[in-house]
Amino acid sequence: MERIQLAEDLSFSRIIHGLWRLADWDFSQEETLQLIEECLERGITTFDHADIYGSYTCEELFGDALALKPELREKMEIVTKCGIKFASANRPSHTSKCYDTSKQHILQSVEQSLKNFQTDYIDVLLIHRPDPFMNPREVAEAFSQLKEEGKMRHFGVSNFKQSQFNMLQSFLDMPLVTNQIELSTYHLENFQDGTVDLCLEKRIAPMAWSPLAGGQVFTSQDEKAIRLREKLASIAKDVNAKEIDEVMYAWLLQHPANIMPIVGSGKLGRIDAAIKAQEIKLTVEQWFDILQTSMGHDVP
Amino acid sequence: MERIQLAEDLSFSRIIHGLWRLADWDFSQEETLQLIEECLERGITTFDHADIYGSYTCEELFGDALALKPELREKMEIVTKCGIKFASANRPSHTSKCYDTSKQHILQSVEQSLKNFQTDYIDVLLIHRPDPFMNPREVAEAFSQLKEEGKMRHFGVSNFKQSQFNMLQSFLDMPLVTNQIELSTYHLENFQDGTVDLCLEKRIAPMAWSPLAGGQVFTSQDEKAIRLREKLASIAKDVNAKEIDEVMYAWLLQHPANIMPIVGSGKLGRIDAAIKAQEIKLTVEQWFDILQTSMGHDVP
Amino acid sequence: MERIQLAEDLSFSRIIHGLWRLADWDFSQEETLQLIEECLERGITTFDHADIYGSYTCEELFGDALALKPELREKMEIVTKCGIKFASANRPSHTSKCYDTSKQHILQSVEQSLKNFQTDYIDVLLIHRPDPFMNPREVAEAFSQLKEEGKMRHFGVSNFKQSQFNMLQSFLDMPLVTNQIELSTYHLENFQDGTVDLCLEKRIAPMAWSPLAGGQVFTSQDEKAIRLREKLASIAKDVNAKEIDEVMYAWLLQHPANIMPIVGSGKLGRIDAAIKAQEIKLTVEQWFDILQTSMGHDVP
Numbered sequence: 001m002e003r004i005q006l007a008e009d010l011s012f013s014r015i016i017h018g019l020w021r022l023a024d025w026d027f028s029q030e031e032t033l034q035l036i037e038e039c040l041e042r043g044i045t046t047f048d049h050a051d052i053y054g055s056y057t058c059e060e061l062f063g064d065a066l067a068l069k070p071e072l073r074e075k076m077e078i079v080t081k082c083g084i085k086f087a088s089a090n091r092p093s094h095t096s097k098c099y100d101t102s103k104q105h106i107l108q109s110v111e112q113s114l115k116n117f118q119t120d121y122i123d124v125l126l127i128h129r130p131d132p133f134m135n136p137r138e139v140a141e142a143f144s145q146l147k148e149e150g151k152m153r154h155f156g157v158s159n160f161k162q163s164q165f166n167m168l169q170s171f172l173d174m175p176l177v178t179n180q181i182e183l184s185t186y187h188l189e190n191f192q193d194g195t196v197d198l199c200l201e202k203r204i205a206p207m208a209w210s211p212l213a214g215g216q217v218f219t220s221q222d223e224k225a226i227r228l229r230e231k232l233a234s235i236a237k238d239v240n241a242k243e244i245d246e247v248m249y250a251w252l253l254q255h256p257a258n259i260m261p262i263v264g265s266g267k268l269g270r271i272d273a274a275i276k277a278q279e280i281k282l283t284v285e286q287w288f289d290i291l292q293t294s295m296g297h298d299v300p
Numbered sequence: 301m302e303r304i305q306l307a308e309d310l311s312f313s314r315i316i317h318g319l320w321r322l323a324d325w326d327f328s329q330e331e332t333l334q335l336i337e338e339c340l341e342r343g344i345t346t347f348d349h350a351d352i353y354g355s356y357t358c359e360e361l362f363g364d365a366l367a368l369k370p371e372l373r374e375k376m377e378i379v380t381k382c383g384i385k386f387a388s389a390n391r392p393s394h395t396s397k398c399y400d401t402s403k404q405h406i407l408q409s410v411e412q413s414l415k416n417f418q419t420d421y422i423d424v425l426l427i428h429r430p431d432p433f434m435n436p437r438e439v440a441e442a443f444s445q446l447k448e449e450g451k452m453r454h455f456g457v458s459n460f461k462q463s464q465f466n467m468l469q470s471f472l473d474m475p476l477v478t479n480q481i482e483l484s485t486y487h488l489e490n491f492q493d494g495t496v497d498l499c500l501e502k503r504i505a506p507m508a509w510s511p512l513a514g515g516q517v518f519t520s521q522d523e524k525a526i527r528l529r530e531k532l533a534s535i536a537k538d539v540n541a542k543e544i545d546e547v548m549y550a551w552l553l554q555h556p557a558n559i560m561p562i563v564g565s566g567k568l569g570r571i572d573a574a575i576k577a578q579e580i581k582l583t584v585e586q587w588f589d590i591l592q593t594s595m596g597h598d599v600p
Numbered sequence: 601m602e603r604i605q606l607a608e609d610l611s612f613s614r615i616i617h618g619l620w621r622l623a624d625w626d627f628s629q630e631e632t633l634q635l636i637e638e639c640l641e642r643g644i645t646t647f648d649h650a651d652i653y654g655s656y657t658c659e660e661l662f663g664d665a666l667a668l669k670p671e672l673r674e675k676m677e678i679v680t681k682c683g684i685k686f687a688s689a690n691r692p693s694h695t696s697k698c699y700d701t702s703k704q705h706i707l708q709s710v711e712q713s714l715k716n717f718q719t720d721y722i723d724v725l726l727i728h729r730p731d732p733f734m735n736p737r738e739v740a741e742a743f744s745q746l747k748e749e750g751k752m753r754h755f756g757v758s759n760f761k762q763s764q765f766n767m768l769q770s771f772l773d774m775p776l777v778t779n780q781i782e783l784s785t786y787h788l789e790n791f792q793d794g795t796v797d798l799c800l801e802k803r804i805a806p807m808a809w810s811p812l813a814g815g816q817v818f819t820s821q822d823e824k825a826i827r828l829r830e831k832l833a834s835i836a837k838d839v840n841a842k843e844i845d846e847v848m849y850a851w852l853l854q855h856p857a858n859i860m861p862i863v864g865s866g867k868l869g870r871i872d873a874a875i876k877a878q879e880i881k882l883t884v885e886q887w888f889d890i891l892q893t894s895m896g897h898d899v900p
Contacts, residue, residue, distance in 0.1 A: 097598050098588035129600060132491050133587055135556035136500060159600075162763060163462060163494030167501040191732050194763030200736060201767040256735035287733055288698035298697050300729060300759075397898050398888035429900060432791050433887055435856035436800060459900075463762060463794030467801040 001043025002278065004205045004258050006177040010123065010154055012046040012077055014253070015274045016207060018262035019047060022061050023054030025266040032065035038268055040075055042275055048180070048207065048262050049117075050081035050128055051109050056090040059116035067118050077123040079207075081158060081180075082109035084128045099131040106142035110151055126156045126180055130164040136171035143172060156180065158209075162198045169202075179206050183259055185248050185290050186213035186228060196257050211261035211274075212248055224296065231293040239280050245270065249277030251290050301343025302578065304505045304558050306477040310423065310454055312346040312377055314553070315574045316507060318562035319347060322361050323354030325566040332365035338568055340375055342575055348480075348507065348562050350381035350428055351409050356390040359416035367418050378417060379507075381428040381458060381480075382409035399431040406442035410451055426456045426480055430464040436471035443472060456480065458509075462498045469502075479506050483559055485548050485590050486513035486528060496557050505558035511574075512545055524596065531593040539580050545570065549577030551590055601643025602878065604805045604858050606777040610723065610754055612646040612677055614853070615874045616807060618862035619647060622661050623654030625866040632665035638868055640675055642875055648780075648807065648862050650681035650728055651709050656690040659716035667718050678717060679780075679807075681728040681758060682709035699731040706742035710751055726756045726780055730764040736771035743772060756780065758809075762798045769802075779806050783859055785848050785890050786813035786828060796857050805858035811874075812848055824896065831893040839880050845870065849877030851890050 002014040017039050027035065036047075049059050059080060066072060082105070086097045106125075113122060125146065127139065146152040155172070157165060158180035169176055179199055181190045187210065190196055199206045212218075217225050217232065232244035241247050252259045263274045282290075292298050302314040317339050322332065336347070349359050359380060366372060382405070386397045406425075413422060425446065427439065446452040455472070457465060458480035469476055479499055481490045487510065490496055499506045512518075517525050517532065532544035541547050552559045563574045582590075592598050602614040617639050622632065639647075649659050659680060666672060682705070686697045706725075713722060725746065727739065746752040755772070757765060758780035769776055779799055781790045787810065790796055799806045812818075816825050817832065832844035841847050852859045863874045882890075892898050 096585050096589060097592070098585050099599060100584050102584070132591065132599075133555060133584065137556070161494070163497035163501075167497040170501045194761070197763035197767040201763075201770045255733060256737070284700050284702070284733065285696050285698050289696060291732065292697070299699060299732075396885050396889060397892070398885050399899060400884050402884070432891065432899075433855060433884065437856070461794070463797035463801075467797040470801045 001275070004260055006124075006205065007154055007175070010077070010177065012205075012207075012260055013044050014260055014278065015044050015271075016046040016048050016079075016260050016262045017044050017271065018209070018264035019049050019058050019062055020053040020264055022058040022266070027061075027065075027266065029065045029068060032061060033068050035266060036062075036065060036072060036076075037069075039271065040072065042271065044263075044271070044275075045075060046077040046079065046260075048079045049113075050084075050126075051113055052081075052084050052086065052128070055088045059113055063115075063117040063119070070118070073119055078117060078119065079124045079126065080113050080117075080122055081126040081128040082106055082113070083131060099129055099133065101127055101131040101134045101139055103138040103142040106139065107145065110146055114151060121150055122152050124154045124156055124177060125152045126158045126178070127160075127168070128158050130157070130160050134168070136168050139168060140171040140173070143174065147174065156204075158207075160195075162194050165198060165202075176204065178204055180209055180262075181206050182210050183208035183252060183261075184211050184213040184217075185232065185251050185294050186217050186224065188291070188294055196255075200257050205258035205260055208252055208259050208261045211252055211263070212245055217244070217248065224294065227296075228290070228293050231290060235282070235286050235290065238286070239282065241276070241280055243273055245273045246277045246280060247282075247290070249274045250280035250282055251287060253277055254282055254287060301575070304560055306424075306505065307454055307475070310377070310477065312505075312560055313344045314560055314578065315344050315571075316346040316348050316379075316560050316562045317344050317571070318509070318564035319349050319358050319362055320353040320564055322358040322566070327361075327365075327566065329365045329368060332361060333368050335566060336362075336365060336372060336376075337369075339571065340372065342571065344563075344571070344575075345375060346377040346379065346560075348379045349413075350384075350426075351413055352381075352384050352386065352428070355388045359413055363417040363419070370418070373419055377423040378419065379424045379426065379456075380413050380417075380422055381426040382406055382413070383428040383431060399429055399433065401427055401431040401434045401439055403438040403442040406439065407445065410446055414451060421450055422452050424454045424456050424477060425452045426458045426478070427460075427468070428458050430457070430460050434468070436468050439468060440471040440473070443474065447474065458507075460495075462494050465498060465502075476504065478504055480509055480562075481506050482510050483508035483552060484511050484513040484517075485532065485551050485594050486517050486524065488591070488594055496555075500557050505560055508552055508559050508561045511552055511561035511563070512548055517544070517548065524594065527596075528590070528593050531590060535582070535586050535590065538586070539582065541576070541580055543573055545573045546577045546580060547582075547590070549574045550580035550582055551587060553577055554582055554587060601875070604860055606724075606805065607754055607775070610677070610777065612805075612807075612860055613644045614860055614878065615644050615871075616646040616648050616679075616860050616862045617644050617871065618809070618864040619649050619658050619662055620653040620864055622658040622866070627661075627665075627866065629665045629668060632661060633668050635866060636662075636665060636672060636676075637669075639871065640672065642871070644863075644871070644875075645675060646677040646679065646860075648679045649713075650684075650726075651713055652681075652684050652686065652728070655688045659713055663715075663717040663719070670718070673719055677723040678719065679724045679726065680713050680717075680722055681726040682706055682713070683728040683731060699729055699733065701727055701731040701734045701739055703738040703742040706739065707745065710746055714751060721750055722752050724754045724756050724777060725752045726758045726778070727760075727768070728758050730757070730760050734768070736768050739768060740771045740773070743774065747774065756804075758807075760795075762794050765798060765802075776804065778804055780809055780862075781806050782810050783808035783852060784811050784813040784817075785832070785851050785894050786817050786825065788891070788894055796855075800857050805860055808852055808859050808861045811852055811861035811863070812845055817844070817848065824894065827896075828890070828893055831890060835882070835886050835890065838886070839882065841876070841880055843873055845873045846877045846880060847882075847890070849874045850880035850882055851887060853877055854882055854887060
């Protein structure tokens with residue numbers, strides 16, 4: 001498994017496992033632990049979380065499993081996020097959907113995440129969404145304090161556009177190490193609006209959420225999904241891939257921005273598809289064939 | 301009244317008074333003077349003008365009033381603008397609408413403004429609109445000359461997008477001290493397109509024009525205005541505000557970008573509403589409730 | 601003929617001749633040579649090419665003509681481009697439309713261009729289109745190698761938006777000397793989306809392709825073309841221009857960004873129109889009249 005250097009003292013596995021649907025899988029602690037171990041054996045050492053996943057339950061489910069074998073903690077990188085609040089039985093104090101990137105909320109959220117994971121540090125904390133009400137000075141203070149206290153090793157963002165990234169970075173005395181954004185053969189926006197360009201310019205590798213477009217390409221009857229599905233199937237044949245998800249991952253992996261796809265499946269077969277995708281070599285013609293099929297027209 | 305530091309030797313009152321409709325109020329010189337004094341007593345020391353307001357008449361109306369008590373000049377900051385030309389009986393040489401940011405026009409416009417105000421310096425001169433035909437070298441020359449001659453203390457822009465701001469700034473040997481932009485609960489564009497982000501990144505406080513959306517929220521029958529009006533009324537109740545304009549000002553004042561709303565009313569009641577708004581504390585939930593009502597959908 | 605300094609050791613003629621339709625003109629070698637000499641006599645020393653023009657034939661047609669008088673080579677600047685591949689009888693290895701900015705393709709493309717032109721150096725090489733699959737490290741390596749080998753004197757881009765320009769530039773140890781973009785009275789996008797702003801900020805002069813909007817303004821029946829045609833005709837009268845193309849060129853030439861229009865005609869009359877346009881002085885009102893006619897509404 002290739003590794004991507006995010007900072008001098010931090011690298012991620014090229015393929016990342018994402019736990020946002022962990023609560024839906026109805027895994028026992030042992031089954032979750034088994035999934036973690038299967039990932040680690042495959043070289044997938046980076047696990048992506050957020051406070052809110054599973055309506056604020058996934059971090060704890062993961063932590064409970066990890067508690068069965070605490071020695072695994074130092075063999076992995078835990079990423080989690082904060083900054084979104086929504087009404088949930090698990091957060092009675094939340095009355096409505098909003099973002100909160102105040103110093104107080106960031107610190108509280110992190111304390112809870114540490115408890116949930118039963119760990120004393122998180123590898124990378126991401127601000128989950130660009131907050132139009134963000135006070136970057138408060139974010140900077142929270143980050144500095146968390147770093148000093150050893151509770152967080154590094155910081156990043158998620159879903160940030162160029163101006164938001166540059167603005168927040170200008171207040172920090174540490175580099176943001178990643179931007180977790182939606183990237184897939186189906187969802188091209190971040191390739192087109194300069195977000196990926198900025199990652200390259202700033203020399204940060206983006207994490208890709210929904211690298212399979214949330215399954216849309218497999219099942220949706222919209223025109224774009226249908227033509228993309230057919231094209232991917234045809235190219236899968238050409239490159240001897242079993243399934244089109246391998247081609248979808250390969251398309252991201254071959255991009256020069258060092259995109260790290262987040263595989264959000266609890267099934268080993270689907271995880272292995274992402275791993276196998278690393279060996280697929282698409283020609284530049286195939287890469288553009290997929291791009292142009294997604295766009296619905298040729299490049300100019 | 302809070303003050304916002306724009307430069308080492310320049311601060312604005314947090315609430316700014318805007319004179320763009322002065323000519324419509326049919327004030328006598330004495331009434332205008334009284335308005336000025338009422339503002340100053342309340343700590344509103346910054347007055348926003350433009351050469352073109354009132355079809356090129358407002359500066360002079362203000363200057364005539366000020367001439368009744370010239371000692372007030374040094375107790376206030378005068379902001380004015382240049383760069384727009386339109387046909388007007390008061391400018392017979394103007395044949396059609398255009399922008400003009402040539403050195404010659406800037407210098408001429410400022411000379412006229414100084415005469416109108418019967419003062420020998422302006423605190424801040426703004427380029428009124430980004431001029432697609434702007435020669436930034438000429439603007440830089442005009443600014444330098446005006447600064448040297450002591451006619452202008454500082455410079456800024458209005459309605460500039462990111463690329464326009466960065467472009468012009470790159471030609472200047474002095475920092476632009478503000479960007480006057482449209483900002484309100486109704487008009488979110490500058491929050492969404494990176495303009496406010498750039499203000500934060502560059503550490504400049506924006507002035508907000510039309511902070512009440514030109515009255516649209518009070519009277520318009522468009523869907524957005526209606527739902528915003530209802531939401532603002534409901535929150536006004538919750539925070540014990542008398543009128544929704546207080547909530548609209550509070551929403552801007554609480555944003556971390558140090559937004560300085562320009563109150564364009566000749567009525568003391570409306571001016572006091574902006575002042576009272578400084579004491580309203582919206583929760584983050586209320587702030588987002590207003591935002592989301594304006595957008596017509598939740599944040600993601 | 602005015603000259604624009606692009607680098608310490610490189611200047612272009614303000615008017616550039618573009619050869620993208622050379623293959624359509626059915627010129628004999630002698631006729632092409634004559635065109636080149638007529639341009640040079642008029643001070644037009646810069647010739648714009650691309651590998652793909654004329655389905656990969658124009659460079660060679662030009663080179664064959666130049667071979668009749670090789671001493672002309674050092675009196676001109678040759679610009680060419682690479683990075684687009686499409687299926688063509690002249691490139692049997694190309695199976696489908698795609699971009700290719702790999703080191704290997706850039707080097708191969710340049711070798712072929714040198715052969716086509718029968719020269720041992722190109723003045724400026726442009727990446728023809730922003731490549732969403734671009735590996736900027738490979739581009740940087742190719743550029744460095746070509747510069748070291750003396751095959752290319754300078755590098756630039758074409759059709760790059762802000763984020764793409766900044767991204768690629770951040771990987772290069774030499775400045776990009778131009779951005780060749782679509783600019784005309786009809787096509788305003790690059791004036792409006794920050795692309796021209798960035799050229800000014802970076803102090804690079806853009807080359808303008810389709811400065812006459814590909815003839816649309818002359819013949820198209822779309823509303824915008826019709827109203828622009830009428831306005832241009834009326835202004836042509838006012839400034840004593842024979843044809844509206846002179847006004848279209850003048851509109852670009854007077855913009856402060858040092859725009860260098862590419863004249864793509866094989867007819868001396870049309871080339872002379874661009875040259876004459878240098879003497880036309882539009883008033884700022886006329887410039888905005890054309891702008892606003894193209895936009896279909898006044899500036900705010």
